[in-house]
Amino acid sequence: MPEAPLVRTRGLVRQFDVSSPFLTRLLQGQGRRSLKAVDGLDLEIRRGETFALVGESGCGKSTLARMMVGLLRPTAGAIEFEGVDLSRLRTRAEQTPFRRKIQMIFQDPYSSLNPRWRIRHIIAEPIRTHHLIAKGPALDRRVAELLIQVGLSPRDGDKFPHEFSGGQRQRISIARGLASNPEFLVCDEPTSALDVSVQAQILNLLKDLQRSHGLTYLFISHNLAVVYQMADRVGVMYLGKLVELAGVEELFTRPRHPYTRMLLDTLPDLSMSGRHRVRVAGEVPNPIAPPAGCPFHPRCPYAHDRCRIEQPELRNHGGSLVACHLPDAALQ
Amino acid sequence: MRPLLSVRNLRIELPTRHGPVVAVDDVSFDIAPGEVLGVVGESGAGKSLTGSAIIGLLSPPLRMTSGQILLDGQRIDDLPEERMRRIRGRQIGAVFQEPLTSLNPLYTIGRQLTETIETHTALTPSQARTRAIELLEEVGIPAADRRIDSYTHEFSGGMRQRVVIALALCANPRLIVADEPTTALDVSVQAQILALLKSLRARHGTAMMLITHDMGVIAEAADRVAVMYAGRLVEIGPVREVIQRPKHPYTAGLMGSIPKIGGPRGRLRQIEGTMPGLAEIPTGCAFHPRCLQAMDRCRRDRPSLAPAGRVHTACWLYSASVDDLTAGGPDA
Numbered sequence: 156m157p158e159a160p161l162v163r164t165r166g167l168v169r170q171f172d173v174s175s176p177f178l179t180r181l182l183q184g185q186g187r188r189s190l191k192a193v194d195g196l197d198l199e200i201r202r203g204e205t206f207a208l209v210g211e212s213g214c215g216k217s218t219l220a221r222m223m224v225g226l227l228r229p230t231a232g233a234i235e236f237e238g239v240d241l242s243r244l245r246t247r248a249e250q251t252p253f254r255r256k257i258q259m260i261f262q263d264p265y266s267s268l269n270p271r272w273r274i275r276h277i278i279a280e281p282i283r284t285h286h287l288i289a290k291g292p293a294l295d296r297r298v299a300e301l302l303i304q305v306g307l308s309p310r311d312g313d314k315f316p317h318e319f320s321g322g323q324r325q326r327i328s329i330a331r332g333l334a335s336n337p338e339f340l341v342c343d344e345p346t347s348a349l350d351v352s353v354q355a356q357i358l359n360l361l362k363d364l365q366r367s368h369g370l371t372y373l374f375i376s377h378n379l380a381v382v383y384q385m386a387d388r389v390g391v392m393y394l395g396k397l398v399e400l401a402g403v404e405e406l407f408t409r410p411r412h413p414y415t416r417m418l419l420d421t422l423p424d425l426s427m428s429g430r431h432r433v434r435v436a437g438e439v440p441n442p443i444a445p446p447a448g449c450p451f452h453p454r455c456p457y458a459h460d461r462c463r464i465e466q467p468e469l470r471n472h473g474g475s476l477v478a479c480h481l482p483d484a485a486l487q
Numbered sequence: 488m489r490p491l492l493s494v495r496n497l498r499i500e501l502p503t504r505h506g507p508v509v510a511v512d513d514v515s516f517d518i519a520p521g522e523v524l525g526v527v528g529e530s531g532a533g534k535s536l537t538g539s540a541i542i543g544l545l546s547p548p549l550r551m552t553s554g555q556i557l558l559d560g561q562r563i564d565d566l567p568e569e570r571m572r573r574i575r576g577r578q579i580g581a582v583f584q585e586p587l588t589s590l591n592p593l594y595t596i597g598r599q600l601t602e603t604i605e606t607h608t609a610l611t612p613s614q615a616r617t618r619a620i621e622l623l624e625e626v627g628i629p630a631a632d633r634r635i636d637s638y639t640h641e642f643s644g645g646m647r648q649r650v651v652i653a654l655a656l657c658a659n660p661r662l663i664v665a666d667e668p669t670t671a672l673d674v675s676v677q678a679q680i681l682a683l684l685k686s687l688r689a690r691h692g693t694a695m696m697l698i699t700h701d702m703g704v705i706a707e708a709a710d711r712v713a714v715m716y717a718g719r720l721v722e723i724g725p726v727r728e729v730i731q732r733p734k735h736p737y738t739a740g741l742m743g744s745i746p747k748i749g750g751p752r753g754r755l756r757q758i759e760g761t762m763p764g765l766a767e768i769p770t771g772c773a774f775h776p777r778c779l780q781a782m783d784r785c786r787r788d789r790p791s792l793a794p795a796g797r798v799h800t801a802c803w804l805y806s807a808s809v810d811d812l813t814a815g816g817p818d819a
Contacts, residue, residue, distance in 0.1 A: 211673040320761050321530075350529035350700060350762075355744035355755040362754060377674060380746040384755060407748055421678040423703025425730060425747060438643050438676055 159238060160199035161339060161371050162223070167196040167232035169218050173443055190443050192218040194395035195232070197469075200339075205365065205372040207386035207403075209379060209418065211439050214392040216375045220343045223373060224259040225250070236339070255285045258337040262344035264324030268316040274327055275312030278302070281335040301330040304367075305360060322353035329360065333368065341373045346381065358385060379422055383407055391415045394442055394450040401475035411477040413455045449480070457481050489560060490517035491694050492541065492662055497554035499536050499545065499718075501765065508765040510549065511536050512718040515792070520661065521692040525709030525726065527702060527741075529762055533718040534698045538664045540564070541696065542581050543571040558662070577607045580655030580693075584667035586647035589654065590639045596623070596650055597635035600657060607658035622653040627683055645676035652683065659691065666698045681707050702745055706730055714738045717762055717773035724798025734800040737774045772803065780804060 174180060174187040193215040200206045208216045221227040222234060225241065233240045236253055244250045258281070261267040268277055275298045281287075288294045299309035305326040316324060325345060332340055342361065346354040358381065365372060376382050382389055382403070389406045391399040391414060399412040410416045437454040440446055449467050452458040461480050472482040499511035511533040518524045528534045539545045541556055543563070556564040563574055575581065583589055591599055600619035604610055610618060616635070623631035626649040639647055648668065655663055665684065669677040685708055687693055697709055705712050705726060713723040714735065722735040733739040743756030760777040763769060769776055775785040784803050795805035 211675060322761060351702070352529060352741055352744045352758045353761065355746075355757040356759075358746070359754050359757055378746070379674075380748050383748045384746040384752055403752070417675060419748075421674045422748065423701075423707045425703060425706050425745065436679075438645050439673065 158202060161202040161237060162200040162373070163235045164196050164198050164219075165233045165235070167193055167219070167222065167234060168230045169193040169215075169222060169227060170230045188443060191395050191445075192442065193222070193229075196395075196397060198390060198397065198400065200371060200373060202338075202371055203365075203369060204387040205374050205385050207374040207376060207382040207389045208392055209376060209382050209389060210392035211377060211418075213394070213439050213442050215395040216392050217343055219392075220259065220341045220373065220375055223339075223341050224257050225254060226259075251285065255281075255287075255335045256338045257341065258332040258335060258339075259341040259343065260325070260328050260332050260345045263348050264321055264328055265316075265348075267328055268324055270316050272315070273312065274302075274314055274316070274319075277316070277327060278312070278330045278334055281331060285335050287335065297334075301334055304333065304364070305330045306356075320353075321349050322356060325349060325353075325357050326360065329357075329364070333364065337370070339371045339373070341375070343375045344377070345374075347376065347378065354381070361385070379407075379418060391418070394439065394445050396450065396478065397469060397476070398451065398478045399475060400469070405473075405475055409473070409475070411472055411475050411482045412451075412479050413457055414451045417454070449478075488519055490557075491520045491522075491559060492518040492696070493555075493557040493560075494537070494541065495555040495557070497537060497540060497556065498552050499533070499540060499549055500552045502548050503766070505766070507552075509768070510718055510765055511540070513791075514554075514715070514718075514720045516713050516720065516723055518662065518694050518696060521688065521694050522711065523688060523695045523697055523709045525705035525712040526696060526698045526715060527700065527705050527712055528715035529700060531717075531762060531765070532715040534715050535666050537715070538666050538696060538698045542575050542579055542664050543568075544575075544581075573607075576603065576660070577658045578660050578662065580658075580660040580663045582648075582651055582655050582663060582665040582668045584670050586644065586651045586671070587639065589651045590647060592639050595636050595638055596642075600635070600650075600653060603654055603657040618657075619653075622656055623650070625656070625687075626650070626653045627679070628653075643676075644672055645679060648672060648676075648680055649683065652680075652687070656687070656691075656693075661694060663693055663695045664698070665695060667700070668697070669704060670699070670701070677704075684708055702730065702742065714741070717768050718765065719773055720792060720801065721774065722798055722800040722802075723792070724800075728797045732796070734795045734798055734805060735774075735802045736778045736780055736804070738800075740777075772801070 169192050170189045171192055173190045175185055210216050222229050229242055233242055241253060278298050278301055279294055282294060282297065288297055298312055302309050302311055307326055346357050349357060364370060374385050386403045388402050390397050391412060393414050399415045410419055446453050448464050449462040452462040467478045467480050469476045469478045495515050497511055497514045500507040501510050514537060526534045540551050545551060551564060555562055558578060597619055600622060601615040604615040604618050620631045620635055623635060628634055628646060628649055669680050672680060681704065688695060699705060709726050711724060712726045712729050714721050716737050722729060722738045729738060730742060733742050740758035744758060746755060758777055771787050772785045772790055775781040782803060790801045790803050790806050792799045792801045793806045
């Protein structure tokens with residue numbers, strides 16, 4: 156029997172109220188409007204794997220990340236961690252043990268570190284919050300150990316964030332993320348603000364830490380090449396929904412959803428082979444008024460009448476889960 | 488053929504309390520009519536400053552302290568602001584990363600375009616409007632005759648960048664300086680903007696200086712590429728040659744650290760360390776502390792650009808043999 160997943164979401168939904176102000180609604184006779192950033196997401200993340208989510212801006216991947224770590228409450232549905240539904244935990248005392256096990260690395264290492272705190276203070280914060288080690292030499296040793304693990308020097312603990320480059324700051328964020336001995340790390344675009352040579356260092360560091368600490372990653376990125384290097388399984392999101400979910404090799408060699416195929420075709424051709432590519436058309440529609448039927452149909456080269464009316468469900472096709480009425484069209 | 492643009496020994500300094508620091512150091516290159524030169528480097532390498540110097544928009548206290556910039560054989564770096572303003576727009580167009588900074592939110596798209604057209608050409612207002620609609624059609628804005636009276640907030644990010652490109656094209660310039668034109672855009676839109684830039688070159692023979700941190704963009708759109716590191720040009724040559732057979736160890740390291748799809752997954756090749764700050768550029772070759780092949784000479788003497796196969800590179804690994812042949816080299 157397969158092992159139970161570490162994290163599972165069931166019918167996860169997050170809506171945002173994007174209505175005009177009350178007076179405007181009253182005067183212009185408008186109703187309330189809402190935006191479904193995440194729209195009924197079911198996924199499972201296995202212990203020890205890197206599960207990647209890809210998609211363009213507005214697809215809901217960062218909203219999902221923020222729900223995972225408790226920064227946002229789901230509107231509906233459940234997030235289960237080790238079989239426990241996190242949204243049912245009402246008191247702080249109930250939540251705290253899970254908060255310790257789930258940590259997040261943010262995209263922008265410039266805004267995610269408090270500029271007035273010394274690095275050792277930043278890294279020790281999760282340890283203090285969770286009362287893991289009392290203040291004193293033991294805490295200093297732990298902070299020094301964390302700094303070394305992420306490739307910095309224990310002496311860096313006395314400095315302030317502005318004394319570091321972007322890549323070094325992201326190392327500090329990672330050290331803070333590891334401080335509470337988490338099991339699950341949500342990495343939201345951890346390298347997209349970094350230069351490519353620094354990106355390689357951070358991606359390698361994340362891989363090394365995963366191996367040495369037995370971590371599970373939810374890795375969110377818009378960069379497919381980064382996802383190819385990091386992920387074991389990949390989910391592709393479009394307008395709040397999963398449109399394809401597959402193992403990394405399968406997804407990159409046999410993309411089944413036309414949107415996945417389109418994303419792959421946007422990749423610059425570094426080998427300069429001049430391979431044939433489908434021309435990319437259109438932009439992501441406004442998520443406040445998503446298209447009827449399949450949300451991708453206005454941009455899809457294979458769309459037919461059914462796609463405009465009926466929303467396709469995620470179904471199994473040759474080991475991949477695909478939400479498309481013509482799941483093999485993109486393979487041709 | 489005479490180069491359209493010629494940059495000779497460009498040096499840009501930033502005065503500080505501790506004396507001037509050199510931000511761009513002895514950079515020389517040419518752009519031929521109709522050629523796309525990519526300029527690639529990490530943040531702080533000096534690529535954007537080089538672009539700003541060419542369009543005469545270096546923001547003080549940064550200043551050009553030596554060197555020359557020639558357009559069609561005429562110096563343009565020492566022109567009074569009034570004459571430079573006419574060259575900018577008429578002969579050199581500019582496209583920046585964030586389209587909103589180049590557009591005025593209070594004017595319609597049409598007003599911004601027609602004003603620019605009337606400034607730089609002898610067209611009447613009604614002719615200018617016709618020309619503005621043509622330009623919008625050319626950059627791929629659907630229903631241009633209606634959209635021309637829209638405001639920027641009514642456009643998506645990709646459409647705004649198209650408008651900025653239309654603005655840059657108003658006076659049919661011979662050179663466009665594009666600084667990270669696709670960086671702020673989603674991947675699918677990025678591919679469309681690159682396709683547009685390529686088609687403009689094919690139709691009008693507009694030369695372009697394409698500044699980017701993304702080697703993929705260079706591979707897609709440039710003819711030649713110049714690689715910058717710590718304010719210096721380290722390698723310049725045909726794109727395919729530089730990407731597939733990089734000569735300079737920094738270029739090779741940069742290429743190795745780019746995640747690619749296909750092939751082995753695992754650790755990425757990484758360059759240890761980070762690019763030095765402007766105030767702490769080492770002696771000799773600026774890359775030597777991070778270079779695995781550094782020799783004594785690299786720590787002592789600064790290499791200058793010299794031919795190496797089909798490219799030019801500033802590296803003693805390649806220049807050594809040249810010096811042996813020509814008695815009277817720096818070490819003789």
